[in-house]
Amino acid sequence: MLVRIITGIVGIGLAAFVIQAGGTLFAVCGLVLALGAWFEYCNAFDKKGYRPALVIGGLFVSAMCYAAYGGLDTGLLTMLSLGAVLVMFLLTVLLHGSFSVPSAAVSAAGVLYLGMSFAHLIGLRVMEHGMAPVETQLGVLEPGCALIWTALIGTWASDTFAYFAGSFLGRHKLCPSISPGKTVEGFVGGLIGTTASVAGLGVLFGFDVQMMAVLGLCICIIATLGDLVESVMKRYTGIKDSGHIIPGHGGIWDRFDSVIYTVPFVYYFVQFVALR
Template structure:
Protein backbone atom coordinates (compact mmCIF):
# COMPACT_ATOMS: atom_id res chain seq x y z
CA UNK A 1 0.00 0.00 0.00
CA UNK A 2 2.85 2.41 0.85
CA UNK A 3 4.47 1.87 -2.56
CA UNK A 4 1.11 2.44 -4.23
CA UNK A 5 0.62 5.72 -2.36
CA UNK A 6 4.16 6.95 -3.12
CA UNK A 7 3.69 6.19 -6.82
CA UNK A 8 0.47 8.21 -6.77
CA UNK A 9 2.12 11.12 -4.95
CA UNK A 10 4.74 11.30 -7.70
CA UNK A 11 2.64 10.31 -10.69
CA UNK A 12 -0.51 12.40 -10.16
CA UNK A 13 1.23 15.83 -9.95
CA UNK A 14 3.37 14.91 -12.97
CA UNK A 15 0.31 13.85 -14.94
CA UNK A 16 -1.61 16.99 -14.00
CA UNK A 17 1.38 19.14 -14.91
CA UNK A 18 1.60 17.62 -18.39
CA UNK A 19 -2.16 17.89 -18.68
CA UNK A 20 -1.90 21.60 -17.90
CA UNK A 21 0.80 22.07 -20.54
CA UNK A 22 -1.20 20.09 -23.09
CA UNK A 23 -0.11 20.00 -26.74
CA UNK A 24 3.20 18.23 -27.47
CA UNK A 25 4.10 17.26 -23.88
CA UNK A 26 0.72 15.62 -23.35
CA UNK A 27 0.77 13.99 -26.78
CA UNK A 28 4.18 12.47 -26.02
CA UNK A 29 2.90 11.13 -22.69
CA UNK A 30 -0.29 9.64 -24.15
CA UNK A 31 1.56 8.15 -27.13
CA UNK A 32 4.01 6.48 -24.75
CA UNK A 33 1.15 5.22 -22.59
CA UNK A 34 -0.61 3.84 -25.65
CA UNK A 35 2.42 1.92 -26.87
CA UNK A 36 3.09 0.42 -23.44
CA UNK A 37 -0.60 -0.42 -22.99
CA UNK A 38 -0.73 -2.22 -26.35
CA UNK A 39 2.40 -4.18 -25.45
CA UNK A 40 0.66 -5.24 -22.22
CA UNK A 41 -2.42 -6.18 -24.23
CA UNK A 42 -0.38 -8.38 -26.56
CA UNK A 43 1.12 -10.14 -23.55
CA UNK A 44 -2.39 -10.88 -22.29
CA UNK A 45 -3.38 -12.15 -25.72
CA UNK A 46 -0.35 -14.42 -25.90
CA UNK A 47 -1.13 -15.81 -22.45
CA UNK A 48 -4.58 -16.74 -23.78
CA UNK A 49 -3.07 -18.59 -26.74
CA UNK A 50 -3.45 -15.90 -29.42
CA UNK A 51 -0.78 -14.11 -31.46
CA UNK A 52 -1.70 -10.44 -31.77
CA UNK A 53 0.76 -8.49 -33.90
CA UNK A 54 2.76 -6.16 -31.67
CA UNK A 55 4.39 -4.32 -34.58
CA UNK A 56 1.31 -3.60 -36.69
CA UNK A 57 -0.94 -3.02 -33.70
CA UNK A 58 1.51 -0.57 -32.12
CA UNK A 59 1.76 1.39 -35.37
CA UNK A 60 -2.02 1.51 -35.60
CA UNK A 61 -2.39 2.76 -32.01
CA UNK A 62 0.33 5.35 -32.61
CA UNK A 63 -1.39 6.57 -35.79
CA UNK A 64 -4.74 6.93 -34.01
CA UNK A 65 -3.20 8.87 -31.13
CA UNK A 66 -1.29 11.16 -33.50
CA UNK A 67 -4.48 11.84 -35.45
CA UNK A 68 -6.33 12.70 -32.24
CA UNK A 69 -3.54 14.96 -31.00
CA UNK A 70 -2.50 16.77 -34.16
CA UNK A 71 -5.24 16.79 -36.80
CA UNK A 72 -8.36 18.97 -36.63
CA UNK A 73 -10.69 17.24 -34.15
CA UNK A 74 -13.79 18.30 -36.09
CA UNK A 75 -12.61 16.67 -39.33
CA UNK A 76 -12.94 12.92 -40.14
CA UNK A 77 -9.21 12.34 -39.70
CA UNK A 78 -9.57 10.15 -36.62
CA UNK A 79 -12.10 7.93 -38.37
CA UNK A 80 -9.76 7.65 -41.34
CA UNK A 81 -6.88 6.65 -39.06
CA UNK A 82 -9.03 3.97 -37.43
CA UNK A 83 -10.24 2.61 -40.78
CA UNK A 84 -6.75 2.54 -42.30
CA UNK A 85 -5.41 0.83 -39.18
CA UNK A 86 -8.06 -1.87 -39.50
CA UNK A 87 -7.24 -2.40 -43.17
CA UNK A 88 -3.51 -2.56 -42.41
CA UNK A 89 -4.03 -5.21 -39.73
CA UNK A 90 -6.24 -7.37 -41.95
CA UNK A 91 -3.84 -7.00 -44.89
CA UNK A 92 -0.92 -7.97 -42.66
CA UNK A 93 -2.73 -11.16 -41.71
CA UNK A 94 -3.36 -12.07 -45.35
CA UNK A 95 0.30 -11.44 -46.17
CA UNK A 96 1.51 -13.64 -43.28
CA UNK A 97 -0.95 -16.59 -43.28
CA UNK A 98 1.52 -18.94 -41.59
CA UNK A 99 2.30 -16.70 -38.60
CA UNK A 100 -1.09 -15.04 -38.13
CA UNK A 101 -4.63 -16.38 -38.48
CA UNK A 102 -7.80 -14.30 -39.04
CA UNK A 103 -8.53 -14.72 -35.33
CA UNK A 104 -5.14 -13.19 -34.51
CA UNK A 105 -6.04 -10.26 -36.75
CA UNK A 106 -9.33 -9.73 -34.95
CA UNK A 107 -7.61 -9.95 -31.56
CA UNK A 108 -5.08 -7.36 -32.76
CA UNK A 109 -7.84 -5.15 -34.09
CA UNK A 110 -9.77 -5.39 -30.82
CA UNK A 111 -6.65 -4.32 -28.95
CA UNK A 112 -6.14 -1.33 -31.22
CA UNK A 113 -9.72 -0.18 -30.62
CA UNK A 114 -9.44 -0.89 -26.88
CA UNK A 115 -6.13 0.91 -26.28
CA UNK A 116 -7.02 3.51 -28.90
CA UNK A 117 -9.73 4.80 -26.55
CA UNK A 118 -6.88 6.81 -25.00
CA UNK A 119 -7.28 9.10 -28.01
CA UNK A 120 -10.29 10.60 -26.25
CA UNK A 121 -7.99 12.02 -23.59
CA UNK A 122 -6.36 14.11 -26.32
CA UNK A 123 -9.69 14.98 -27.96
CA UNK A 124 -11.12 16.03 -24.60
CA UNK A 125 -8.06 18.13 -23.79
CA UNK A 126 -8.36 19.97 -27.12
CA UNK A 127 -11.89 21.22 -26.41
CA UNK A 128 -10.42 24.45 -25.08
CA UNK A 129 -7.27 26.24 -26.17
CA UNK A 130 -5.24 23.08 -25.71
CA UNK A 131 -3.02 24.51 -23.00
CA UNK A 132 -3.36 26.13 -19.59
CA UNK A 133 -6.41 26.04 -17.35
CA UNK A 134 -9.12 26.02 -20.00
CA UNK A 135 -12.30 24.05 -20.70
CA UNK A 136 -10.34 21.07 -21.98
CA UNK A 137 -8.29 20.86 -18.79
CA UNK A 138 -11.40 21.22 -16.64
CA UNK A 139 -13.22 18.38 -18.42
CA UNK A 140 -10.28 15.99 -18.42
CA UNK A 141 -9.79 16.77 -14.72
CA UNK A 142 -13.50 16.10 -14.14
CA UNK A 143 -13.14 12.67 -15.76
CA UNK A 144 -10.09 11.71 -13.71
CA UNK A 145 -11.12 13.31 -10.41
CA UNK A 146 -14.46 11.49 -10.49
CA UNK A 147 -12.75 8.22 -11.42
CA UNK A 148 -10.25 8.59 -8.58
CA UNK A 149 -13.04 9.56 -6.20
CA UNK A 150 -14.98 6.46 -7.19
CA UNK A 151 -11.94 4.20 -6.74
CA UNK A 152 -11.14 5.69 -3.34
CA UNK A 153 -14.65 5.50 -1.90
CA UNK A 154 -15.25 2.03 -3.38
CA UNK A 155 -12.21 0.84 -1.44
CA UNK A 156 -13.04 2.51 1.86
CA UNK A 157 -16.68 1.42 1.73
CA UNK A 158 -16.20 -1.98 0.12
CA UNK A 159 -13.44 -3.32 2.36
CA UNK A 160 -15.26 -2.95 5.71
CA UNK A 161 -18.87 -3.17 4.50
CA UNK A 162 -18.79 -5.32 1.37
CA UNK A 163 -21.12 -8.29 1.73
CA UNK A 164 -22.68 -8.82 -1.69
CA UNK A 165 -20.33 -9.74 -4.54
CA UNK A 166 -20.65 -7.59 -7.65
CA UNK A 167 -19.03 -9.94 -10.19
CA UNK A 168 -17.55 -12.91 -8.30
CA UNK A 169 -16.41 -14.78 -11.42
CA UNK A 170 -14.51 -11.76 -12.75
CA UNK A 171 -13.36 -9.79 -9.71
CA UNK A 172 -14.17 -11.51 -6.40
CA UNK A 173 -13.09 -8.56 -4.27
CA UNK A 174 -15.58 -6.11 -5.76
CA UNK A 175 -18.87 -5.70 -3.91
CA UNK A 176 -22.19 -4.00 -4.51
CA UNK A 177 -21.58 -1.91 -1.39
CA UNK A 178 -18.23 -0.79 -2.79
CA UNK A 179 -19.88 0.15 -6.08
CA UNK A 180 -22.49 2.24 -4.26
CA UNK A 181 -19.77 3.93 -2.24
CA UNK A 182 -17.86 4.67 -5.44
CA UNK A 183 -20.94 6.13 -7.11
CA UNK A 184 -21.54 8.37 -4.09
CA UNK A 185 -17.90 9.48 -3.99
CA UNK A 186 -17.78 10.30 -7.70
CA UNK A 187 -21.12 12.12 -7.47
CA UNK A 188 -19.79 14.38 -4.71
CA UNK A 189 -16.62 15.10 -6.69
CA UNK A 190 -18.68 15.85 -9.79
CA UNK A 191 -20.95 18.19 -7.83
CA UNK A 192 -17.97 20.10 -6.46
CA UNK A 193 -16.02 20.26 -9.73
CA UNK A 194 -19.01 20.76 -12.04
CA UNK A 195 -18.99 24.59 -11.91
CA UNK A 196 -15.29 24.59 -12.81
CA UNK A 197 -16.19 22.70 -15.99
CA UNK A 198 -19.03 25.14 -16.68
CA UNK A 199 -21.97 22.96 -15.67
CA UNK A 200 -24.46 23.13 -12.83
CA UNK A 201 -23.78 21.28 -9.58
CA UNK A 202 -26.70 18.90 -10.12
CA UNK A 203 -25.40 18.11 -13.60
CA UNK A 204 -21.97 17.44 -12.15
CA UNK A 205 -23.52 15.17 -9.53
CA UNK A 206 -25.33 13.07 -12.15
CA UNK A 207 -22.31 13.00 -14.42
CA UNK A 208 -20.06 11.92 -11.55
CA UNK A 209 -22.39 9.03 -10.71
CA UNK A 210 -22.44 7.95 -14.37
CA UNK A 211 -18.64 8.17 -14.54
CA UNK A 212 -18.40 5.81 -11.55
CA UNK A 213 -20.51 3.25 -13.41
CA UNK A 214 -18.44 3.57 -16.58
CA UNK A 215 -15.24 3.27 -14.53
CA UNK A 216 -16.54 0.05 -12.99
CA UNK A 217 -17.28 -1.40 -16.44
CA UNK A 218 -13.78 -0.51 -17.58
CA UNK A 219 -12.25 -2.07 -14.48
CA UNK A 220 -14.27 -5.27 -14.86
CA UNK A 221 -13.38 -5.54 -18.55
CA UNK A 222 -9.67 -5.55 -17.84
CA UNK A 223 -10.19 -7.89 -14.88
CA UNK A 224 -11.92 -10.33 -17.24
CA UNK A 225 -8.97 -10.15 -19.64
CA UNK A 226 -6.47 -10.78 -16.85
CA UNK A 227 -8.51 -13.66 -15.47
CA UNK A 228 -8.68 -15.26 -18.92
CA UNK A 229 -4.91 -14.80 -19.26
CA UNK A 230 -4.27 -16.15 -15.76
CA UNK A 231 -2.25 -13.14 -14.56
CA UNK A 232 -2.60 -10.75 -11.63
CA UNK A 233 -1.36 -7.60 -13.39
CA UNK A 234 -1.09 -6.63 -17.04
CA UNK A 235 2.35 -5.06 -16.45
CA UNK A 236 4.82 -3.83 -13.87
CA UNK A 237 5.69 -0.31 -15.01
CA UNK A 238 3.99 1.50 -12.11
CA UNK A 239 5.09 0.22 -8.69
CA UNK A 240 2.11 -0.77 -6.58
CA UNK A 241 -0.30 -0.26 -9.49
CA UNK A 242 0.84 -2.78 -12.10
CA UNK A 243 0.92 -1.65 -15.71
CA UNK A 244 -0.66 1.12 -17.75
CA UNK A 245 -3.74 -1.01 -18.41
CA UNK A 246 -4.07 -1.72 -14.69
CA UNK A 247 -3.97 1.99 -13.84
CA UNK A 248 -6.01 3.37 -16.74
CA UNK A 249 -8.48 0.53 -17.39
CA UNK A 250 -11.34 2.58 -15.97
CA UNK A 251 -10.33 5.64 -17.99
CA UNK A 252 -10.56 3.71 -21.28
CA UNK A 253 -14.31 3.67 -20.73
CA UNK A 254 -14.68 6.98 -18.89
CA UNK A 255 -12.82 9.26 -21.33
CA UNK A 256 -14.94 8.47 -24.43
CA UNK A 257 -18.10 8.77 -22.33
CA UNK A 258 -17.12 12.18 -20.93
CA UNK A 259 -15.96 13.42 -24.34
CA UNK A 260 -19.28 12.66 -26.01
CA UNK A 261 -21.24 14.08 -23.08
CA UNK A 262 -19.21 17.28 -23.35
CA UNK A 263 -19.59 17.60 -27.12
CA UNK A 264 -23.03 16.13 -27.85
CA UNK A 265 -24.92 17.22 -24.75
CA UNK A 266 -23.13 20.39 -23.61
CA UNK A 267 -22.05 21.52 -27.07
CA UNK A 268 -18.34 22.01 -26.45
CA UNK A 269 -16.08 22.08 -29.48
Protein backbone atom coordinates in the same frame (compact mmCIF):
# COMPACT_ATOMS: atom_id res chain seq x y z
CA MET B 1 0.01 -0.37 0.73
CA LEU B 2 2.70 2.22 1.57
CA VAL B 3 4.34 1.73 -1.83
CA ARG B 4 0.96 2.08 -3.51
CA ILE B 5 0.24 5.35 -1.67
CA ILE B 6 3.67 6.84 -2.38
CA THR B 7 3.46 5.89 -6.04
CA GLY B 8 -0.04 7.36 -6.22
CA ILE B 9 1.09 10.68 -4.76
CA VAL B 10 4.04 10.92 -7.14
CA GLY B 11 1.82 9.91 -10.05
CA ILE B 12 -0.78 12.55 -9.25
CA GLY B 13 1.95 15.19 -9.03
CA LEU B 14 3.35 14.24 -12.43
CA ALA B 15 -0.14 14.03 -13.92
CA ALA B 16 -0.96 17.51 -12.61
CA PHE B 17 2.15 18.96 -14.22
CA VAL B 18 1.47 17.31 -17.58
CA ILE B 19 -2.24 18.17 -17.58
CA GLN B 20 -1.60 21.82 -16.75
CA ALA B 21 1.14 22.05 -19.38
CA GLY B 22 -1.02 20.53 -22.11
CA GLY B 23 0.14 20.92 -25.70
CA THR B 24 2.88 18.71 -27.08
CA LEU B 25 3.94 17.42 -23.67
CA PHE B 26 0.46 16.08 -22.91
CA ALA B 27 0.12 14.56 -26.39
CA VAL B 28 3.51 12.82 -26.16
CA CYS B 29 2.72 11.47 -22.68
CA GLY B 30 -0.66 10.24 -23.95
CA LEU B 31 1.09 8.47 -26.83
CA VAL B 32 3.64 6.84 -24.50
CA LEU B 33 0.83 5.58 -22.24
CA ALA B 34 -1.11 4.28 -25.25
CA LEU B 35 1.89 2.36 -26.58
CA GLY B 36 2.69 1.02 -23.11
CA ALA B 37 -0.87 -0.24 -22.69
CA TRP B 38 -0.77 -1.73 -26.22
CA PHE B 39 2.46 -3.60 -25.40
CA GLU B 40 0.91 -5.01 -22.22
CA TYR B 41 -2.24 -6.01 -24.12
CA CYS B 42 -0.18 -7.85 -26.74
CA ASN B 43 1.92 -9.53 -24.06
CA ALA B 44 -1.21 -10.73 -22.25
CA PHE B 45 -2.76 -12.31 -25.34
CA ASP B 46 0.60 -13.71 -26.41
CA LYS B 47 0.56 -15.78 -23.21
CA LYS B 48 -2.78 -17.21 -24.32
CA GLY B 49 -1.28 -18.40 -27.61
CA TYR B 50 -2.27 -15.53 -29.88
CA ARG B 51 0.28 -13.51 -31.81
CA PRO B 52 -0.93 -9.88 -31.88
CA ALA B 53 0.67 -7.65 -34.52
CA LEU B 54 2.75 -5.66 -32.04
CA VAL B 55 4.64 -3.37 -34.44
CA ILE B 56 1.91 -2.74 -37.02
CA GLY B 57 -0.68 -2.30 -34.30
CA GLY B 58 1.62 0.12 -32.51
CA LEU B 59 1.91 2.19 -35.69
CA PHE B 60 -1.88 2.44 -35.94
CA VAL B 61 -2.18 3.36 -32.23
CA SER B 62 0.44 6.07 -32.76
CA ALA B 63 -1.37 7.39 -35.82
CA MET B 64 -4.65 7.56 -33.90
CA CYS B 65 -3.02 9.58 -31.15
CA TYR B 66 -1.52 11.90 -33.76
CA ALA B 67 -5.00 12.37 -35.25
CA ALA B 68 -6.07 13.85 -31.90
CA TYR B 69 -3.14 16.24 -31.58
CA GLY B 70 -4.44 19.77 -31.95
CA GLY B 71 -8.05 18.55 -32.01
CA LEU B 72 -9.78 15.23 -32.65
CA ASP B 73 -9.85 14.59 -36.41
CA THR B 74 -12.82 12.22 -36.62
CA GLY B 75 -12.43 11.69 -40.36
CA LEU B 76 -8.82 10.58 -39.99
CA LEU B 77 -9.71 8.42 -36.98
CA THR B 78 -12.44 6.68 -38.98
CA MET B 79 -10.00 6.03 -41.82
CA LEU B 80 -7.37 4.68 -39.43
CA SER B 81 -9.91 2.45 -37.68
CA LEU B 82 -11.05 0.92 -40.94
CA GLY B 83 -7.45 0.64 -42.11
CA ALA B 84 -6.41 -1.16 -38.92
CA VAL B 85 -9.16 -3.76 -39.27
CA LEU B 86 -8.51 -4.34 -42.98
CA VAL B 87 -4.74 -4.54 -42.59
CA MET B 88 -4.91 -6.96 -39.66
CA PHE B 89 -7.03 -9.40 -41.66
CA LEU B 90 -4.92 -8.87 -44.77
CA LEU B 91 -1.96 -10.10 -42.74
CA THR B 92 -3.66 -13.50 -42.46
CA VAL B 93 -3.04 -13.78 -46.22
CA LEU B 94 0.40 -12.16 -46.39
CA LEU B 95 1.62 -14.09 -43.34
CA HIS B 96 -0.47 -17.21 -43.93
CA GLY B 97 0.51 -19.98 -41.58
CA SER B 98 2.09 -17.73 -38.97
CA PHE B 99 -0.65 -15.13 -38.38
CA SER B 100 -4.08 -16.61 -37.69
CA VAL B 101 -7.57 -15.16 -37.99
CA PRO B 102 -8.02 -15.11 -34.17
CA SER B 103 -4.73 -13.21 -33.87
CA ALA B 104 -5.96 -10.70 -36.46
CA ALA B 105 -9.23 -10.25 -34.54
CA VAL B 106 -7.39 -9.77 -31.24
CA SER B 107 -5.02 -7.28 -32.88
CA ALA B 108 -7.78 -5.23 -34.53
CA ALA B 109 -9.86 -5.17 -31.34
CA GLY B 110 -6.88 -4.04 -29.27
CA VAL B 111 -5.97 -1.22 -31.66
CA LEU B 112 -9.52 0.14 -31.56
CA TYR B 113 -9.94 -0.43 -27.82
CA LEU B 114 -6.72 1.34 -26.85
CA GLY B 115 -5.89 3.57 -29.81
CA MET B 116 -9.29 5.23 -30.03
CA SER B 117 -9.57 5.69 -26.27
CA PHE B 118 -6.17 7.32 -25.81
CA ALA B 119 -6.82 9.45 -28.89
CA HIS B 120 -9.91 10.76 -27.10
CA LEU B 121 -7.78 11.41 -24.00
CA ILE B 122 -5.53 13.65 -26.08
CA GLY B 123 -8.50 15.17 -27.90
CA LEU B 124 -10.32 16.00 -24.67
CA ARG B 125 -7.37 18.05 -23.41
CA VAL B 126 -7.51 20.39 -26.41
CA MET B 127 -11.31 20.49 -26.66
CA GLU B 128 -12.97 23.87 -26.51
CA HIS B 129 -16.47 23.19 -27.91
CA GLY B 130 -17.32 26.88 -27.83
CA MET B 131 -16.54 27.14 -24.12
CA ALA B 132 -14.83 30.18 -22.62
CA PRO B 133 -11.78 29.78 -20.37
CA VAL B 134 -12.71 28.44 -16.94
CA GLU B 135 -12.02 30.90 -14.13
CA THR B 136 -11.41 29.37 -10.71
CA GLN B 137 -9.95 30.48 -7.39
CA LEU B 138 -6.84 28.54 -8.40
CA GLY B 139 -6.44 30.38 -11.69
CA VAL B 140 -7.78 30.32 -15.24
CA LEU B 141 -7.98 26.96 -16.98
CA GLU B 142 -8.45 26.09 -20.63
CA PRO B 143 -11.80 24.30 -21.17
CA GLY B 144 -10.04 21.07 -22.13
CA CYS B 145 -7.91 21.21 -19.00
CA ALA B 146 -11.03 21.46 -16.80
CA LEU B 147 -12.66 18.59 -18.69
CA ILE B 148 -9.61 16.35 -18.35
CA TRP B 149 -9.55 17.01 -14.61
CA THR B 150 -13.26 16.19 -14.47
CA ALA B 151 -12.78 12.86 -16.24
CA LEU B 152 -9.69 11.82 -14.29
CA ILE B 153 -10.77 13.00 -10.83
CA GLY B 154 -14.14 11.36 -11.39
CA THR B 155 -12.46 8.09 -12.33
CA TRP B 156 -10.00 8.24 -9.41
CA ALA B 157 -12.84 9.09 -7.01
CA SER B 158 -14.80 6.09 -8.23
CA ASP B 159 -11.87 3.77 -7.56
CA THR B 160 -10.95 5.34 -4.21
CA PHE B 161 -14.42 5.58 -2.68
CA ALA B 162 -15.35 2.10 -3.90
CA TYR B 163 -12.15 0.67 -2.39
CA PHE B 164 -12.63 2.18 1.06
CA ALA B 165 -16.39 1.60 1.19
CA GLY B 166 -15.85 -1.99 0.13
CA SER B 167 -13.03 -2.49 2.64
CA PHE B 168 -15.07 -1.31 5.62
CA LEU B 169 -18.63 -2.16 4.61
CA GLY B 170 -18.35 -4.76 1.86
CA ARG B 171 -20.51 -7.84 2.42
CA HIS B 172 -22.16 -8.70 -0.89
CA LYS B 173 -20.07 -9.57 -3.95
CA LEU B 174 -20.78 -7.53 -7.08
CA CYS B 175 -19.28 -9.81 -9.76
CA PRO B 176 -17.57 -12.69 -7.93
CA SER B 177 -16.79 -14.68 -11.08
CA ILE B 178 -15.00 -11.71 -12.67
CA SER B 179 -13.62 -9.58 -9.82
CA PRO B 180 -14.03 -11.21 -6.38
CA GLY B 181 -12.85 -8.08 -4.58
CA LYS B 182 -15.67 -5.83 -5.78
CA THR B 183 -18.73 -5.51 -3.57
CA VAL B 184 -22.16 -3.97 -3.92
CA GLU B 185 -21.45 -1.76 -0.91
CA GLY B 186 -18.20 -0.59 -2.50
CA PHE B 187 -20.01 0.22 -5.73
CA VAL B 188 -22.66 2.24 -3.88
CA GLY B 189 -19.91 4.09 -1.97
CA GLY B 190 -18.24 4.81 -5.29
CA LEU B 191 -21.46 6.16 -6.74
CA ILE B 192 -22.02 8.52 -3.84
CA GLY B 193 -18.40 9.66 -3.63
CA THR B 194 -17.96 10.18 -7.37
CA THR B 195 -21.23 12.04 -7.74
CA ALA B 196 -20.29 14.37 -4.89
CA SER B 197 -16.72 14.84 -6.18
CA VAL B 198 -17.72 15.74 -9.73
CA ALA B 199 -20.52 17.99 -8.46
CA GLY B 200 -17.88 19.72 -6.33
CA LEU B 201 -15.78 20.25 -9.45
CA GLY B 202 -18.88 21.81 -10.98
CA VAL B 203 -18.85 24.41 -8.21
CA LEU B 204 -15.11 25.03 -8.68
CA PHE B 205 -15.31 25.33 -12.46
CA GLY B 206 -18.60 27.23 -12.60
CA PHE B 207 -20.35 24.39 -14.45
CA ASP B 208 -23.97 23.34 -14.02
CA VAL B 209 -23.80 21.43 -10.72
CA GLN B 210 -26.81 19.22 -11.46
CA MET B 211 -25.42 18.15 -14.83
CA MET B 212 -22.02 17.55 -13.24
CA ALA B 213 -23.66 15.36 -10.61
CA VAL B 214 -25.29 13.34 -13.40
CA LEU B 215 -21.93 13.12 -15.13
CA GLY B 216 -20.30 11.92 -11.90
CA LEU B 217 -22.92 9.21 -11.50
CA CYS B 218 -22.32 8.05 -15.07
CA ILE B 219 -18.54 8.16 -14.69
CA CYS B 220 -18.68 5.82 -11.70
CA ILE B 221 -20.84 3.28 -13.53
CA ILE B 222 -18.70 3.40 -16.67
CA ALA B 223 -15.43 3.31 -14.70
CA THR B 224 -16.60 0.16 -12.91
CA LEU B 225 -17.54 -1.48 -16.20
CA GLY B 226 -14.19 -0.52 -17.74
CA ASP B 227 -12.38 -2.12 -14.81
CA LEU B 228 -14.45 -5.27 -15.18
CA VAL B 229 -13.70 -5.45 -18.91
CA GLU B 230 -9.98 -5.60 -18.19
CA SER B 231 -10.60 -8.12 -15.40
CA VAL B 232 -12.38 -10.41 -17.86
CA MET B 233 -9.48 -10.17 -20.32
CA LYS B 234 -6.90 -10.79 -17.60
CA ARG B 235 -8.80 -13.85 -16.42
CA TYR B 236 -9.09 -15.10 -20.00
CA THR B 237 -5.36 -14.67 -20.64
CA GLY B 238 -4.36 -15.99 -17.22
CA ILE B 239 -2.47 -12.97 -15.89
CA LYS B 240 -2.79 -11.20 -12.54
CA ASP B 241 -1.38 -7.80 -13.56
CA SER B 242 -0.81 -6.41 -17.03
CA GLY B 243 2.68 -5.27 -16.00
CA HIS B 244 4.87 -4.06 -13.15
CA ILE B 245 6.01 -0.67 -14.41
CA ILE B 246 4.04 1.23 -11.73
CA PRO B 247 5.06 0.02 -8.23
CA GLY B 248 2.04 -1.07 -6.24
CA HIS B 249 -0.33 -0.47 -9.14
CA GLY B 250 0.68 -3.00 -11.79
CA GLY B 251 0.89 -1.94 -15.40
CA ILE B 252 -0.30 0.98 -17.48
CA TRP B 253 -3.30 -0.99 -18.70
CA ASP B 254 -4.19 -1.81 -15.06
CA ARG B 255 -4.04 1.87 -14.09
CA PHE B 256 -5.96 3.16 -17.10
CA ASP B 257 -8.54 0.41 -17.60
CA SER B 258 -11.34 2.65 -16.33
CA VAL B 259 -10.01 5.81 -18.00
CA ILE B 260 -10.17 3.96 -21.34
CA TYR B 261 -13.96 4.01 -20.92
CA THR B 262 -14.63 7.22 -18.99
CA VAL B 263 -12.65 9.67 -21.15
CA PRO B 264 -14.52 8.93 -24.41
CA PHE B 265 -17.79 9.15 -22.46
CA VAL B 266 -16.92 12.58 -21.04
CA TYR B 267 -15.78 13.72 -24.49
CA TYR B 268 -19.18 12.98 -26.05
CA PHE B 269 -21.20 13.92 -22.96
CA VAL B 270 -20.09 17.54 -23.27
CA GLN B 271 -20.93 17.46 -26.99
CA PHE B 272 -24.62 17.00 -26.18
CA VAL B 273 -25.04 18.43 -22.67
CA ALA B 274 -24.35 22.09 -21.86
CA LEU B 275 -22.26 22.35 -18.71
CA ARG B 276 -22.46 26.16 -18.55
